[in-house]
Amino acid sequence: MKLIDQSAARVKLMALLLAMSGFVSAEVVQNQVIPVTSSQSLYSMIPIGGKVAARKSVMLSAQLPGRIVSIYGQEGDFFEKGSILLALDESxxxxxxxxxxxxxxxxxxxxxxxxxxxxxxxxxxxxxxxxxxxxxxxxxxxxxxxxxxxxxxxxxxxxxxxxxxxxxxxxxxxxxxxxxxxxxxxxxxxxxxxxxSRSIAPFDGVIVEKHAEEGDTVQPGQPLLSFEDVSQLQITADIPVKLAHVLREGDELLAKIDVGDMLTGVVVDNIFPKADPAQHTVTVEFNLPETLQSATGTYAEVYLPDPDVNTDATVIVVPESVITTRGGLPVIFVVDETRTTELRLVRLGRKLDNGRQVVDYGLMQNDLVVDHPASWLLSGSQLGASSYSLKAVDDGVEAGQAK
Structure with a gap:
């Protein structure tokens, strides 16, 4: 009993020191108990690799022989439609x-x-x-x-x-x-x-690559500049025929860009009418949100429903704020029916949008977890009733009913 009192005293003292040091933010409420939610399993979907591409893209080539006298921009420079990008000698x-x-x-x-x-x-x-x-x-x-x-x-x-x-x-x-x-x-x-003798911008866009420099002598057909409208991005992917035949223009799907490992929504924009007889695939273009920023050529994956897998399967989804580390490993504090915390080692899956994270192992649906756990929180700590959020109560999970 004395040992328990000493542990509680140490915990209180540590909390007081952290509060005095400013580590506990007044804007973030720590040690709030929230329920675990579930979502449709991404593992019942097939990831298809593709790449990010601009909806409008052109390769400007030389139309006549000559020497390049001027290039009016560098990679990344924006030009309006009708602007001169490159000029050859006209003497x-x-x-x-x-x-x-x-x-x-x-x-x-x-x-x-x-x-x-x-x-x-x-x-x-x-x-x-x-x-x-x-x-x-x-x-x-x-x-x-x-x-x-x-x-x-x-x-x-x-x-x-x-x-x-x-x-x-x-x-x-x-x-x-x-x-x-x-x-x-x-x-x-x-x-x-x-x-x-001049390369003119066919639309508003940016130079993404230069294939020649000032002073170079070029011949007809030689590439000069790659020009793209990066304000409208797409994912271009070769979809297997057995998966592509169920797609329709306007369908909404999930995709992952190889930037931050984040998921985003995409819309089917164009389905090519011809299939590749060797690869048995059909090229499909997916529109990305206008607010998403990514470099063209970035690797991307589009998730298509797998007809051979049960689509009712679900995964555990939690806010990133419930995840902390101990010894360099990801852990989550779970609260049982006695309001006592339990430290669980978890295996993380894909990172979703809006600050959510998939947990592959370590949690069950309807578990209660601690959101924004304090750095002094230990396994076996006792939480008060005020730590239970209204969301946990609305979901029918009262104090003392963790599962």
Missing amino acids: ELRARRREAESQWHSANAALSNAMVQRNQVLASPGSSLDTPGGMGVPGLFDQMFTKPMSGMFGKRDYDVERGARVYSSSTQVTQAAQALQQANAAIEQIDTRLRD
Whole structure:
């Protein structure tokens, strides 16, 4: 009896010292008794490996040969749609465009001249045919007798000659117009190549990888930049056919990202219509919450119901605040019907969201555990009635009814 009184005195003294030292927070109520809850077993579900990917992702490649003169950002830099990401040397293309502009001006002048000549022929079709054949009286004689008589005897047909001249002038106009169109097409072709010399952001996103640096000489088809919209993330996974056939777009499932070992909800976004005949899998895309932050390429697992396992199986789930360590091992204080604590060594499972933890071994459903256990709490300590939370009472677990 004396030994028990001494132990109780030591416990009280330790609690007093800790309180005076500020180790007991006024905001956190320690040694509160709460019930153990259960949840659907994750072990009745099959984890399928995949990776985090952006919903929008492009690989920008070189469209023409040249030397890189500018890269306007680094990995992780954000760019709005239409921004220039990378530029090649344009000096040769600029020179060719000036040459094409000169050809355009020449073709335009030729077209104007051809149109003037055609108008002259249409306005005065016989001007060149009526040119005097000689000087003075000989020329007058040719105009009055020689040319009319030659037409009368069938030697010349002046109407046919005038028609041929009109047709020839029209042909020259057409040829000049075609030359002008060719010059326009050459300029448009060069402008297209000038646009291809720059890599433009097709949507709002960030540079995730650079495949070339300033000064590098590239060839058509060579990768330059990887650009992604990381504001919309997905998990891409190859699902076995026997599991994929029960999935529908909009289905909600659980997934685990390889960051903090945390579970999160995902939604089926797209199910590819074609299966891989070698792997017997179907590619499925799952949308992640917009608030979740993760790097693309991160390993992820999606949990699908196993048709061969009983889905009614449950697991023990507790808040992380009930778990403490003794000797480097995870332990939980369990309270029996006499309000006495018992130190139990537990084996932890997966970590859930909202600060919850799966316990694989060491607890049973409806056990009462100590939340936020004080550092001085020992196995065999006696807890008062005030330590029992309203939640424990609402769940029908009164003091003295641990199980």
